[in-house]
Amino acid sequence: MGPALPLDEAGAYVAAAYLVFLALILAYVGIMASKLGRIEKELTELTELAARRDADDPAREKEHA
């Protein structure tokens, strides 16, 4: 192990390590957010489909109400 690096040089390495961690967590959260967006979109489609079916069949709409 060599002697301790000067603060300005060591600071860059420390910052890089913490930024790598932050970037990975943000990338993970971003991917999860896009997956959540897809779930929301599918849910909206299903809700619209259910609404259309209710509109076509008034008896079913009354049942749901």
Added chain:
Amino acid sequence: MYGRGLKPLSIASVAALIGAFALVFFYAPLDADQGFIQKIFYLHVPLALVALGGFVTGGVYGIKHLRSGSREHDMKSYVAIHLSIILGVATLATGMIWAKASWGAWWVWDEPTLVAFLIVFLLYACYQPLRFAIEDPDRQMRYAAVFAVIGGAFVPLCFMSVRFAQAALVHPRVLDQTGGGMPGSMFFTFLVALAGMTLLFVTLWKFELSSKHARAQLAALRRRVASA
């Protein structure tokens, strides 16, 4: 279902990590040998320990799946391993940065701890391709559970063998009887960072399980609507 308690858990994780990083930079003393570069230790070691713990957790849920056949246990095992691989990438990256600053090289092949971690990481890097190469869902879950159990047992064995190896170790030891020879303030900061990383892992684990559960329920609902 999995989303229960996620909000307080998320707040606790963020608070613990912010607290830990504040302790790292404003409370923990500078290391006598390495100086400021040693601050990477408080990130790198908790990441490694939590990643390895996640692999073992995946194995535990693998055993539970093999005993019960429950899809839920398979999903818990899968998500624990998936998250541990991500933390493993972060461990390798932060370790390489620390090695470059401290030893002057990005990687040291004759250091058993580094190579042991790389072997474990590469083993688990095969988990997802192997899992998704099997089409039948029941077989996929069963084989993935067997992989998780064997891998989970391999992790502690691998690191015990490093401990018993008579090699000239360069990599510092933290989990020994003297706490790595650290002063109390450093060890306390390390424990807070470890707690924060563990909380982050549990939060992300629950978050992903919740997302996967919602997706599965949505798919089931879509099938019901299509067949109605």
